[in-house]
Structure formats: structure tokens, C-alpha cells
Amino acid sequence: MTISIATFAIWPLVEPWVDLLTQEGPVAAQAVSYLKWNILAIPFTLISMIMAGCMNGAGATMYNMIIMGSATWFIRLPLAWLLGHEILQDAEGIWIAMLCSQVIQSALLLYTYHFRDWQKFAMIKERKTVTKGNFNGARI
Numbered sequence: 001m002t003i004s005i006a007t008f009a010i011w012p013l014v015e016p017w018v019d020l021l022t023q024e025g026p027v028a029a030q031a032v033s034y035l036k037w038n039i040l041a042i043p044f045t046l047i048s049m050i051m052a053g054c055m056n057g058a059g060a061t062m063y064n065m066i067i068m069g070s071a072t073w074f075i076r077l078p079l080a081w082l083l084g085h086e087i088l089q090d091a092e093g094i095w096i097a098m099l100c101s102q103v104i105q106s107a108l109l110l111y112t113y114h115f116r117d118w119q120k121f122a123m124i125k126e127r128k129t130v131t132k133g134n135f136n137g138a139r140i
Contacts, residue, residue, distance in 0.1 A: 007042040014039070030091055037095035044102040051109035058122035067108045076101035 010017075018031045052064045076097050083093025112118060 003046060004043045007039050011036070011039055033092045034095055037092070037099050041099045041102045044099075044106040047106035048102065048109050051106070051113045054113060055109075055118045055121075058119060060118035060121040063112050063116065063118055064109070067112065068105060071101045071105035071108070075104055 014035045015028075015032055018028050018035070022028050022031065048068075052068070055061070055063050079100055080094040080097035083097050084091060085093070087093060088096075
């Protein structure tokens with residue numbers, strides 16, 4: 001939550017910061033557009049990172065692969081092409097597609113975290129004892 005609040009606090013500073021980096025009008029306009037759409041995506045990126053981290057830590061990596069892969073291949077890329085090349089005919093369409101895929105990805109990860117049985121991957125059924133090598137019966 002703190003990172004999201006801090007991210008939105010920098011919203012009014014985007015243009016002055018971009019002005020420090022470039023004096024080229026078209027470059028500055030694209031940088032401002034990119035940063036503003038990415039600032040909007042930060043809360044969804046954080047949700048994705050946290051939920052995916054929980055499931056990865058438990059070993060439920062297949063959920064992440066399917067959700068993140070699908071969000072990229074079936075939402076972000078086609079939508080980026082449609083918005084960027086066909087509808088808006090500008091890079092801003094690509095940034096919008098990135099935001100849309102982040103929203104859907106985070107929603108699916110949040111749904112999976114709350115309603116799917118991903119925790120079953122964290123259960124250890126039995127511990128094995130190592131008897132060979134330098135471990136001399138150490139438990140793992």
C-alpha cells in the first residue's frame with residue numbers, strides 16, 4: 001500500500017523529471033505517456049508480485065505460469081497490436097495494453113490465491129533421511 005501511495009505521489013513530478021532527461025518534445029511526450037500508464041499499473045504489478053511470490057514459495061508454479069503467460073500472450077500482445085497499430089496508431093496504445101493485462105493478471109492471481117487450492121503444494125508428506133555422502137544421516 002505504501003508503495004502505491006508513494007507512486008501516486010510522484011504523479012505531478014513526472015513531467016519535470018522527464019524535462020531533466022530530454023529537451024526533445026516528441027521524446028518527452030512519449031516518456032510522459034509511458035510513465036503515467038506505468039504509474040497506474042503499479043498497484044496491479046504489486047498484487048501480481050505478491051500473489052505470485054506466495055504461490056511460487058509454496059511450489060504452485062504452474063498457476064503462475066498459466067496466468068502470467070496467458071495475460072502476456074492472449075491479452076497484452078494482441079491488445080497492444082490492436083490499440084497501438086490499429087486504433088490509436090501510437091505507442092500509447094501499447095502502454096494501455098500493458099495496464100489492461102496487469103489488471104487482468106492481478107485479478108486472476110488474486111482469485112487463484114483466495115479460491116484455488118494452491119496451498120496443497122506446500123505440504124510435505126514425509127521427510128527423507130540422507131544416508132550417503134557427507135551428510136551422515138542428516139534430515140532434509
